[in-house]
Amino acid sequence: MAISVLICDDSGFARKQMARALPDNWDVEVSFACNGEEAIQAISEGKGEVVFLDLTMPVMDGIQTLTYIREHDLNAMVIVVSGDIQPEAQTQVSQLGALDFIQKPISKEKSAEVLKRFGLL
Amino acid sequence: MNKHIVSITEDQRDCYQEIANVAMGQAAALLAKLLEVKVILPIPVVNLIEVNELRMALSGIENSDKVSGVCQGFIGNKISGEALLIFNDASLSDIAKLLKYSNELDTSLDLELLMDVANILIGACLRGIGSQLDVNFSQGHPVVLGQHVNLSELISTNNYRWSKTLAIEINYKIEGYDINCDLLLLFAEDAIEVLNNKVNYLLED
Amino acid sequence: MTNQNISNDEFKEIHSLMGMLQNLDVGLVVLDREYNIQLWNNFMESHSGMNPYEVRNQNLFSVFPEINQVWFTHKAECVFQLNTRAFTTWEQRPYLFKFKNYRPITGSAEFMYQNTTIIPLDSATGQVERIGIIVYDVTDVAVNKLELKAINSKFKQLSRVDKLTGLYNRGYWEECLISEFKRAKRTEQPCSLVMFDIDHFKTVNDKYGHPAGDVAIKFVSDALVNTIRETDIAGRYGGEEFAAILINSTAEQAAVFAERLREYVEQSILEYQGIKFNFTISLGVAEVASGTQSHNEWLDTTDHALYYAKEHGRNQVHIATKQKN
Numbered sequence: 001m002a003i004s005v006l007i008c009d010d011s012g013f014a015r016k017q018m019a020r021a022l023p024d025n026w027d028v029e030v031s032f033a034c035n036g037e038e039a040i041q042a043i044s045e046g047k048g049e050v051v052f053l054d055l056t057m058p059v060m061d062g063i064q065t066l067t068y069i070r071e072h073d074l075n076a077m078v079i080v081v082s083g084d085i086q087p088e089a090q091t092q093v094s095q096l097g098a099l100d101f102i103q104k105p106i107s108k109e110k111s112a113e114v115l116k117r118f119g120l121l
Numbered sequence: 122m123n124k125h126i127v128s129i130t131e132d133q134r135d136c137y138q139e140i141a142n143v144a145m146g147q148a149a150a151l152l153a154k155l156l157e158v159k160v161i162l163p164i165p166v167v168n169l170i171e172v173n174e175l176r177m178a179l180s181g182i183e184n185s186d187k188v189s190g191v192c193q194g195f196i197g198n199k200i201s202g203e204a205l206l207i208f209n210d211a212s213l214s215d216i217a218k219l220l221k222y223s224n225e226l227d228t229s230l231d232l233e234l235l236m237d238v239a240n241i242l243i244g245a246c247l248r249g250i251g252s253q254l255d256v257n258f259s260q261g262h263p264v265v266l267g268q269h270v271n272l273s274e275l276i277s278t279n280n281y282r283w284s285k286t287l288a289i290e291i292n293y294k295i296e297g298y299d300i301n302c303d304l305l306l307l308f309a310e311d312a313i314e315v316l317n318n319k320v321n322y323l324l325e326d
Numbered sequence: 327m328t329n330q331n332i333s334n335d336e337f338k339e340i341h342s343l344m345g346m347l348q349n350l351d352v353g354l355v356v357l358d359r360e361y362n363i364q365l366w367n368n369f370m371e372s373h374s375g376m377n378p379y380e381v382r383n384q385n386l387f388s389v390f391p392e393i394n395q396v397w398f399t400h401k402a403e404c405v406f407q408l409n410t411r412a413f414t415t416w417e418q419r420p421y422l423f424k425f426k427n428y429r430p431i432t433g434s435a436e437f438m439y440q441n442t443t444i445i446p447l448d449s450a451t452g453q454v455e456r457i458g459i460i461v462y463d464v465t466d467v468a469v470n471k472l473e474l475k476a477i478n479s480k481f482k483q484l485s486r487v488d489k490l491t492g493l494y495n496r497g498y499w500e501e502c503l504i505s506e507f508k509r510a511k512r513t514e515q516p517c518s519l520v521m522f523d524i525d526h527f528k529t530v531n532d533k534y535g536h537p538a539g540d541v542a543i544k545f546v547s548d549a550l551v552n553t554i555r556e557t558d559i560a561g562r563y564g565g566e567e568f569a570a571i572l573i574n575s576t577a578e579q580a581a582v583f584a585e586r587l588r589e590y591v592e593q594s595i596l597e598y599q600g601i602k603f604n605f606t607i608s609l610g611v612a613e614v615a616s617g618t619q620s621h622n623e624w625l626d627t628t629d630h631a632l633y634y635a636k637e638h639g640r641n642q643v644h645i646a647t648k649q650k651n
């Protein structure tokens with residue numbers, strides 16, 4: 001059965017870039033969200049078993065989203081994809097339960113490497 | 122000069138914003154390393170503006186504040202522009218603390234601070250943008266625009282050869298400190314078309 | 327770590343490859359991680375009088391003790407550690423290397439103003455092992471800019487000052503008033519305003535002539551300048567009207583100052599073309615109160631106090647009653 005993948009980023013271009021960077025042979029159902037609120041909605045509808053999450057977003061940012069997912073014990077494996085690559089941001093997201101932290105811009109190689117590492121591919 | 126109207130579409134604007142987002146993140150990481158702080162990243166603001174509206178593009182800085190700024194030209198693959206780094210003077214004493222300059226703040230020390238931060242932010246941002254657009258930018262020597270002056274005095278050049286400019290504003294703040302600085306990347310009118318083509322290539326399916 | 331210093335052969339080779347670079351009219355220097363000189367072009371040789379073999383593998387700071395080591399390493403360490411370029415301008419420090427002006431005869435500067443660019447080198451591994459310094463001679467630009475700045479500041483000074491008295495003119499004095507008002511509000515330090523004018527000035531003019539009137543005005547302004555402290559701000563507000571902002575002074579302290587000035591003027595006898603005359607002044611004083619809304623309100627309050635002093639017999643100081651919050 002296809003895995004549900006959610007791509008959450010306020011930038012349409014970034015969402016597209018992320019979608020393009022997904023492995024070709026991966027059996028997935030992809031959905032999109034523009035901010036944390038939309039992401040949480042989608043996750044609770046079962047559309048986000050795997051979530052690629054941006055950090056800097058309006059309405060509800062990545063950190064707030066991770067916190068919410070954690071507090072409400074939502075079923076989502078979150079991989080943060082961010083332009084903010086300060087060590088502090090990386091530590092913070094891993095403490096909030098994110099699987100991994102990928103530096104933007106994303107590439108096919110990087111996403112495949114991370115997905116393999118967590119047995120998702 | 123070609124007279125047709127330059128414009129950017131919503132998709133292109135979004136793409137510029139994302140490119141700036143990635144580049145400023147790289148620059149912020151260097152600054153964070155140098156100063157051992159956490160840099161708070163904003164969402165970059167991308168606008169196509171008339172050059173005489175430049176002041177409006179500096180939304181992170183109040184018109185009445187005293188500011189200091191430097192400006193640095195850049196060019197690569199027919200894409201030319203200028204980077205402006207503007208500091209609110211209220212930020213200077215906190216930056217001095219972070220850069221571990223111990224002497225009292227005098228005019229020349231202010232300039233050191235301004236130049237140190239400009240060297241890092243402008244260089245890294247241009248490198249970040251360049252690597253995403255596949256452009257190698259050369260940087261001219263930075264020029265001091267003014268120190269401890271009003272914003273309008275700082276950018277009061279009237280010899281504008283470009284009428285439109287693509288402006289990317291990044292307002293950096295540092296957690297736990299009263300530091301507020303605006304990095305403004307301005308692309309010349311004739312660079313916009315070249316940039317748009319580059320961005321269209323990225324936007325293609 | 328392998329030997330970072332390059333061998334004599336390599337050094338010669340690099341220098342022979344530099345034919346073109348040698349003739350560039352900019353300075354090129356390469357330094358290793360310990361700030362030892364690895365490369366030294368013709369420009370550097372000509373201006374320093376030291377040839378590349380003399381300086382090779384020598385520490386930059388021992389060859390050039392006049393370089394501020396703390397400052398330079400601060401810039402260079404950024405380049406080494408962050409793998410990013412650094413620029414320095416003559417406005418920060420006039421020069422890195424103290425060289426003579428290229429034009430020793432017609433040039434007005436004694437030494438060469440320099441801009442420098444510090445670039446990371448050998449960063450293929452991600453580790454910056456060497457840095458390059460490019461030194462630009464910017465003497466002409468710097469001298470022009472400095473001259474322009476000096477002229478501008480002179481013009482600025484001239485445009486602020488009243489010609490007859492040398493006090494600040496009304497326009498500039500009011501700018502000062504606005505910023506001092508804001509400062510007093512912000513810091514909650516006391517600050518007082520004194521306004522005064524010459525009693526029956528018209529009579530002085532009519533009786534002794536306008537030049538005598540000017541003498542009176544000049545006399546009062548000199549007295550004002552001699553009475554105030556250096557941090558206080560005095561201006562010629564109108565024809566025979568003067569104003570002073572007394573920083574960190576309560577109304578009572580300002581009144582002491584005002585009274586001293588009044589007494590001094592009253593007791594002085596002036597002379598113009600052999601004719602002796604004297605006159606008096608009336609003064610109003612007001613302190614910024616917590617309820618004062620604007621600098622204009624402050625000015626009005628002081629002006630009313632001055633008016634009160636005039637109405638009640640002149641040659642006196644009147645303090646405005648403190649406003650309630």
